[in-house]
Amino acid sequence: MNPLVPYAHQGFGLDSGTSMSTPVVSGIIALLKSLHPTWSPAAFKSALVTTAWRTSPSGEPIFAEGSNKKLADPFDYGGGLVNPEKAADPGLVYDMGTEDYINYMCAAGYKDSSISSVVGKKTKCPTPPTPKPSILDINLPSITIPNLEKEVTLTRSVTNVGPIKSVYKAVIESPLGITVAVNPTTLVFSSEDKKVLTFTVKVKTSYKVNTGYLFGSLTWTDGVHDVQIPVSVRTKIPIKA
Template sequence: MVKMGLTTTVVGSSVLAPKIASFSSRGPSPFNSTILKPDVAAPGVNILAAINDGYEFRSGTSMSCPHVAGIAALLRSLHPNWSPAAIKSALVTTASITDEYGLPITAEGAPRKLADPFDYGGGHVSPNKAIDPGLIYDIDAADYFNWVNGSISDLNLPSISIPSLKTIVTVSRTVTNVGPVNSTYIATIQSPPGVKMDVTPSILIFNNTVTKHSFKITFSTIRRVQGDYTFGSLIWSDYKHLVKIPIAVRTVIQDFYADVSL
């Protein structure tokens, strides 16, 4: 028995959204796995777009990009002194990893699974929250120069990816306060499974004279295995702002990427 009918569109509270589409690009980055990709997720399925002299519903990264670019333009208009890195930081650290019901975002594919930072980076963009991120991870020209001539792990990105953790790795980050002048932020750690994380210092105090703080994150293996990526996060909170960065770590014994089981 085959039943056929007209196509229908389901909208409203009965639809679980957002989800990561099966065609969406996934991490880790094939060019440099020390930089976590993607950065964020944005609407990209069945988006009404201007095509030539008309309109069509289109899907793909080319639909997500205008959403993010538009949000970035609005943030720049509100914060004209923010750098592109600051705007990116605001988008990543305020992104959501749950849907409107508070359930974890899922990733479509074979099979469907709970999404992780290799699916959505920091999460699904939240424009209203990005207006007031509390703290930003900023980068200037000197930082990029030091990155070219130093360690990419310490580039001040709002994310951390460690593709080869043998024993202990320490990375540095710096945050700038763009919220209330007198603020105190406390670190909350969600360590990737199989990895121990320590943050020093774990409390950051800002005032009129102190607007930036640097800190170190030390990763150490709990069990020595040739593993795969596991995921965690670091959140700075002043009980008003939640400044979250995604973390991906892969523990290794030998310096080869592919694992072979006999």
């Protein structure tokens, strides 16, 4: 927590960017790890993303940096401005384990030998007739679909890190011209043994032409926790010969 910056010891200096946010976020993660020592790196990331502010703490809109200022979107601010207090008690997390990372590498087209070197054991990606993992199903706390032609269904899982008997309902803010449907729309965590629940998200476009990225969100709420992830969709119609 002692980043080196080229400022003389007079007044103060202001800087931004990844190299400055990294030590700040590292400190927040250290605090969260003291509260939740058994959490995985993915759980910490999820807690930061799903509880972040999408506006300034005072409620003002966030604008992207640059000469032509525009209203910021998830490609500018990621999950948003970190909120350490809420991240300490996120309610749900989008967790990932070794198999999730293996599926990601298989979906991204890595060779079996490369994956085996990374995980430290012999690993083989699925071969036909077993379908290859979809990169859209990687359990990230975000949904990004870069080439939506008609419709696609993807899967996510959430782990309850809050009260044992919790009920969450889905709240969807669909991107303009895009239909987003979640199944089930209610998640019931009924016992200590039922901490992980899976749901599907069907995304359908109404556009018949290519678009830029359009943005929305999916939030699971129990009235106390609002577990929000960004949804980014681009319609891409293939050129027919």
